[in-house]
Amino acid sequence: MPVVLDIVDLTKRFADFVAVDNVCFQAEEGKFFSILGPSGCGKTTLLRMIAGFLEPTSGSLQIRGKDMLGIPPNRRPVNLVFQNLALFPMMNVADNIGFGLKRQRCPKKEIASKTEAMLERVHLSGYGSKDISQLSGGQKQRVAIARALVLEPSILLLDEPLGALDLKLREQMKIELKNLQREVGTTFIYITHDQSEALVMSDTVAVMNAGRFEQIDTPRNLYSRPASSFVAGFVGETNIFAASVEDISPTLRLRAENGVLFKATAMQEMAGAKKGRLFIRPEAIILEPDSGLDNLNRFEVTVRTILFDGSNTKILAMLGDREITVALPQNQQFAHITPGETVSAGVHIDACKCYPGE
Amino acid sequence: MKFKLSSGLFIFLTPVLLWLFLLIVIPQIELLLMSLRGENNLGEPIWTFANYLHFFTEEIYWYTFVRTATYAIIVTVLTFIVTFPVAFYITKVVSKRLSVFLTILLLVPFWVSELVRVYGWMILLRESGVLNHIMLSLGLIDKPVEMLYNDISMIMGLVYTSMLFMVVPLISSLEGMDDSLIEAAHDLGASKWTIFTRIVIPYAAPGITSGSIVVFMLALGNYLTPNLMGGKNSLWFTEQIYNQFIASFNWNQGAAFGFLLLLLSSLIIWVGLKMSKQQLGRVLS
Amino acid sequence: MKRILVLAVMLTLSLSSSAFSQETLKILTWKGYAPQQLVDKFEKETGIKVELTLSNNEEMIAKLRATRGAGFDLAQPSQDRISSVQEKYQIYQAMDYSKINADQLIGSMLDAVKKNTAVGGDSFGVPFCYGTSGLIVNKKLAAEAKDYSDLLNKAYEGRISYRLKRPTLIGLAFAMGDDPFAKYNDAAAYEALMNSVAEKMVAAKPLVKNYWSNGDALLEMVRSGEVAVAMGWDNGGWKLNAENPDIDFVAPASGALGWIDTFAIPAKAKNVEAAYKWINFILAPENAAIFTNLEKYGTASKGADKFLDKEIADNFKRSFSEADIDNIKWYPPVPANLEQIEGKILDKVKAAQ
Numbered sequence: 001m002p003v004v005l006d007i008v009d010l011t012k013r014f015a016d017f018v019a020v021d022n023v024c025f026q027a028e029e030g031k032f033f034s035i036l037g038p039s040g041c042g043k044t045t046l047l048r049m050i051a052g053f054l055e056p057t058s059g060s061l062q063i064r065g066k067d068m069l070g071i072p073p074n075r076r077p078v079n080l081v082f083q084n085l086a087l088f089p090m091m092n093v094a095d096n097i098g099f100g101l102k103r104q105r106c107p108k109k110e111i112a113s114k115t116e117a118m119l120e121r122v123h124l125s126g127y128g129s130k131d132i133s134q135l136s137g138g139q140k141q142r143v144a145i146a147r148a149l150v151l152e153p154s155i156l157l158l159d160e161p162l163g164a165l166d167l168k169l170r171e172q173m174k175i176e177l178k179n180l181q182r183e184v185g186t187t188f189i190y191i192t193h194d195q196s197e198a199l200v201m202s203d204t205v206a207v208m209n210a211g212r213f214e215q216i217d218t219p220r221n222l223y224s225r226p227a228s229s230f231v232a233g234f235v236g237e238t239n240i241f242a243a244s245v246e247d248i249s250p251t252l253r254l255r256a257e258n259g260v261l262f263k264a265t266a267m268q269e270m271a272g273a274k275k276g277r278l279f280i281r282p283e284a285i286i287l288e289p290d291s292g293l294d295n296l297n298r299f300e301v302t303v304r305t306i307l308f309d310g311s312n313t314k315i316l317a318m319l320g321d322r323e324i325t326v327a328l329p330q331n332q333q334f335a336h337i338t339p340g341e342t343v344s345a346g347v348h349i350d351a352c353k354c355y356p357g358e
Numbered sequence: 359m360k361f362k363l364s365s366g367l368f369i370f371l372t373p374v375l376l377w378l379f380l381l382i383v384i385p386q387i388e389l390l391l392m393s394l395r396g397e398n399n400l401g402e403p404i405w406t407f408a409n410y411l412h413f414f415t416e417e418i419y420w421y422t423f424v425r426t427a428t429y430a431i432i433v434t435v436l437t438f439i440v441t442f443p444v445a446f447y448i449t450k451v452v453s454k455r456l457s458v459f460l461t462i463l464l465l466v467p468f469w470v471s472e473l474v475r476v477y478g479w480m481i482l483l484r485e486s487g488v489l490n491h492i493m494l495s496l497g498l499i500d501k502p503v504e505m506l507y508n509d510i511s512m513i514m515g516l517v518y519t520s521m522l523f524m525v526v527p528l529i530s531s532l533e534g535m536d537d538s539l540i541e542a543a544h545d546l547g548a549s550k551w552t553i554f555t556r557i558v559i560p561y562a563a564p565g566i567t568s569g570s571i572v573v574f575m576l577a578l579g580n581y582l583t584p585n586l587m588g589g590k591n592s593l594w595f596t597e598q599i600y601n602q603f604i605a606s607f608n609w610n611q612g613a614a615f616g617f618l619l620l621l622l623s624s625l626i627i628w629v630g631l632k633m634s635k636q637q638l639g640r641v642l643s
Numbered sequence: 644m645k646r647i648l649v650l651a652v653m654l655t656l657s658l659s660s661s662a663f664s665q666e667t668l669k670i671l672t673w674k675g676y677a678p679q680q681l682v683d684k685f686e687k688e689t690g691i692k693v694e695l696t697l698s699n700n701e702e703m704i705a706k707l708r709a710t711r712g713a714g715f716d717l718a719q720p721s722q723d724r725i726s727s728v729q730e731k732y733q734i735y736q737a738m739d740y741s742k743i744n745a746d747q748l749i750g751s752m753l754d755a756v757k758k759n760t761a762v763g764g765d766s767f768g769v770p771f772c773y774g775t776s777g778l779i780v781n782k783k784l785a786a787e788a789k790d791y792s793d794l795l796n797k798a799y800e801g802r803i804s805y806r807l808k809r810p811t812l813i814g815l816a817f818a819m820g821d822d823p824f825a826k827y828n829d830a831a832a833y834e835a836l837m838n839s840v841a842e843k844m845v846a847a848k849p850l851v852k853n854y855w856s857n858g859d860a861l862l863e864m865v866r867s868g869e870v871a872v873a874m875g876w877d878n879g880g881w882k883l884n885a886e887n888p889d890i891d892f893v894a895p896a897s898g899a900l901g902w903i904d905t906f907a908i909p910a911k912a913k914n915v916e917a918a919y920k921w922i923n924f925i926l927a928p929e930n931a932a933i934f935t936n937l938e939k940y941g942t943a944s945k946g947a948d949k950f951l952d953k954e955i956a957d958n959f960k961r962s963f964s965e966a967d968i969d970n971i972k973w974y975p976p977v978p979a980n981l982e983q984i985e986g987k988i989l990d991k992v993k994a995a996q
Contacts, residue, residue: 051545052545053541053544053545072544073541073544073545074545074546074547074548074549075547078545079545079546080541080542080545082538082541082542083538084536084538086536086538086539086542087542088539088542088543088557088561089561090560090561091560099543099546099548099556100546100547103546103547103548103549104547147546148545148546151546151547418987418990418991418994421994422990422994484864484867485867485869486868486869504801504852504869506853507852507853585856589852589853589854590848590851590852590853590854590993591848591993591995591996592993593990593993597993601989601990602986603705604701604702604705605701605808605982605985605986605989606982606983606985606986606987607704607705607708607728607982607983608983608986609708
């Protein structure tokens with residue numbers, strides 16, 4: 001796959017604050033690329049540099065092999081879908097979508113036909129003459145995307161465009177957006193702080209923290225093999241323990257803050273480390289494990305609360321003086337468990353992931 | 359009627375209605391009646407449209423109105439041109455705190471009465487004034503120049519006295535505009551000029567229109583500034599009304615002029631709204 | 644409800660008590676006609692509070708016409724602007740001359756005013772002060788200026804100022820060798836004369852610096868040298884002469900325009916007694932002299948001469964020769980509707996480019 005966007009050592013400093021710190025990555029043609037990070041991590045700054053609203057302090061930024069530094073936003077082959085959509089309230093839907101084409105001096109007929117085709121693509125046929133204020137949140141969303149996509153940019157940048165939508169609509173738009181991207185084949189660079197959005201839609205996700213990329217990988221790998229303690233904690237739900245290292249070989253053994261002893265898998269070099277952080281996914285904890293299973297940390301937990309959520313039901317239980325989250329399998333096997341009960345539990349050594357650090 | 363007038367509400371409203379009626383409606387009706395009165399050849403009072411016809415038959419009157427209206431339009435346009443960059447700078451360029459400070463700075467001169475401000479300009483511009491003094495001592499000129507008493511200084515004075523009424527609606531409408539609209543347009547390929555004409559101006563249009571209406575009416579109805587700064591050529595329509603009432607003792611004619619001013623200026627505003635495709639309701643809300 | 648009533652009663656009481664506790668005298672007058680010094684003295688002597696409203700002839704008439712003669716206890720119109728206005732709008736009440744201390748007035752002036760302000764069997768005015776309109780000239784800049792025609796003289800381009808009011812029209816008409824006062828009662832002839840005056844004014848419009856409307860502003864412009872020839876009141880010229888001997892009042896060759904300002908009592912005056920008190924007070928020789936010394940206007944008070952500064956007589960002598968005094972054109976009463984003719988002509992001059 002050819003590389004559309006190639007960023008090398010990109011840095012942006014504001015006074016003495018480094019917003020983006022030596023970021024390198026490549027986005028491939030036709031891929032859905034997400035940048036995931038907490039607010040303030042520098043992802044918006046990075047996006048604005050790609051769009052051309054900010055000039056980097058140092059580093060290079062190429063689109064389809066062409067250097068983009070110094071080129072203003074209106075001459076870059078990228079378009080941005082703004083967080084608040086930024087639809088022009090004084091124009092109707094068709095004029096909003098046709099705005100960019102008009103700037104390219106497209107003939108009127110072509111603008112009309114392209115606009116109509118784009119409206120159809122985002123399932124808004126016949127909405128061209130409506131005012132922006134007449135649209136629902138989801139419809140505005142689609143107009144904003146259509147307005148950018150109609151220009152057939154090399155890269156479509158999306159700045160948390162689903163943030164303003166309610167949960168149900170957001171779930172629906174995730175799927176729609178993913179499908180749309182596959183249909184049009186444009187490279188999407190999508191920034192979000194919502195890991196579920198990133199995981200569901202993306203081909204590749206870059207996890208960003210404090211101006212740096214912690215890991216660039218497929219969603220699956222991010223989830224199952226987080227490269228850093230930050231990624232492990234940020235991507236997906238997890239139980240985190242501060243622990244002290246008891247033993248490193250033959251197996252890594254840790255004493256968690258609540259006194260429980262875990263055998264764990266080191267995800268990074270632990271030699272010389274006295275302290276570690278232990279991550280255990282809720283779905284990795286097995287209730288009432290078969291006594292025949294090997295390589296299991298076994299302990300007893302006391303159930304405090306059951307959070308019933310259909311297929312996503314969890315329980316909150318006490319392990320020593322720590323509360324942990326345990327995901328229940330979907331087969332209703334543990335429907336009998338009630339708060340206050342003490343049950344045996346276990347977790348496989350492979351699922352106890354340990355990183356050095358406080 | 360959305361709600362029934364309860365007796366309590368009625369008592370509450372009575373002073374306001376009374377005030378409106380006694381001090382605004384009745385004098386207007388009296389003026390209207392006065393404007394329709396005249397004398398026949400024998401000096402007896404009669405009902406007549408002569409006062410209104412007079413305006414159209416006597417060249418000097420409609421000429422003065424056309425002149426006044428033209429200048430008022432010029433003043434409105436100039437005021438917009440002068441204040442728009444200011445409003446844009448305050449709302450979109452500087453930081454929030456500085457923008458509050460700058461807005462206050464803009465308002466401060468308007469705490470002083472118009473008369474004082476106009477005299478301030480006169481002290482600056484007159485032949486023996488501050489500006490001439492400075493230019494003389496700098497050697498830029500070797501003889502004082504009279505900068506007062508011409509149309510340019512009058513227009514400048516009018517623009518100055520009207521600025522506030524344009525800048526405030528402009529600031530409030532530009533403040534409501536999300537910066538991302540500008541960025542979005544830029545991102546979609548628009549040049550700075552296109553952003554200005556296609557995004558910023560249309561967005562601020564209600565503010566521009568309401569500001570323009572106020573400035574136009576104020577300029578048209580101004581008496582002080584044209585009189586003091588305009589000097590010898592500056593016959594303003596309001597001055598003509600004043601002259602009819604005070605100098606010529608012809609109250610009937612003066613009242614007719616007053617109503618013509620109201621009607622014709624409303625007409626101009628109506629045409630302006632039609633041309634700019636604005637709606638009065640939206641502009642005033 | 645009770646409380647509101649009590650409040651209303653209290654309010655009424657406090658309002659009426661304040662109104663009655665001190666008698667007031669409301670005077671509609673010109674700037675300088677009631678010096679603070681004399682107002683203080685009057686208030687001390689009589690306990691009557693004086694409220695002044697400053698105005699000019701036209702506004703005075705308009706104000707009283709709007710209220711049909713109410714709102715003021717005393718007005719000070721020029722004697723020529725009383726009879727026709729009174730005839731048409733009845734805004735004054737007949738003067739009771741028995742209440743006026745005629746001994747302290749110049750008899751001939753009182754008689755002239757009585758005659759000129761007569762409507763029906765009654766008269767309406769008592770003379771207060773007099774003066775003339777003529778030229779205020781900066782001799783250094785305009786040594787040769789000596790008649791109204793110099794207001795249209797190309798030699799003083801950009802250094803000329805006058806009012807767009809009737810005295811200017813009349814002065815210029817005299818300078819043209821005509822007699823506008825003689826045509827007062829022939830509206831058509833008067834209009835024709837004034838139109839020819841206006842033509843000249845329009846032709847000479849590029850020469851004029853501005854049309855003044857505020858006396859103080861005019862004096863300031865003459866003082867600063869921006870204006871060399873102006874039409875104005877004699878007292879203004881004399882005031883400036885005290886500061887700068889180059890500037891003086893010049894009686895125009897075709898005659899200074901003489902005016903007498905009066906006292907007249909509005910039809911619905913509330914405090915007529917106080918009005919008479921004020922008239923007798925301010926025309927008492929020592930008080931009239933204070934006024935004249937301050938403002939340089941001539942006074943109608945007979946005995947005031949001996950209290951006057953020497954400068955006052957000097958001023959008069961400097962500006963008026965015997966011939967000039969004989970040549971003063973005193974305004975006769977203005978007939979009705981003349982103002983409309985003049986108003987339109989003045990508008991035309993102002994509108995001309």
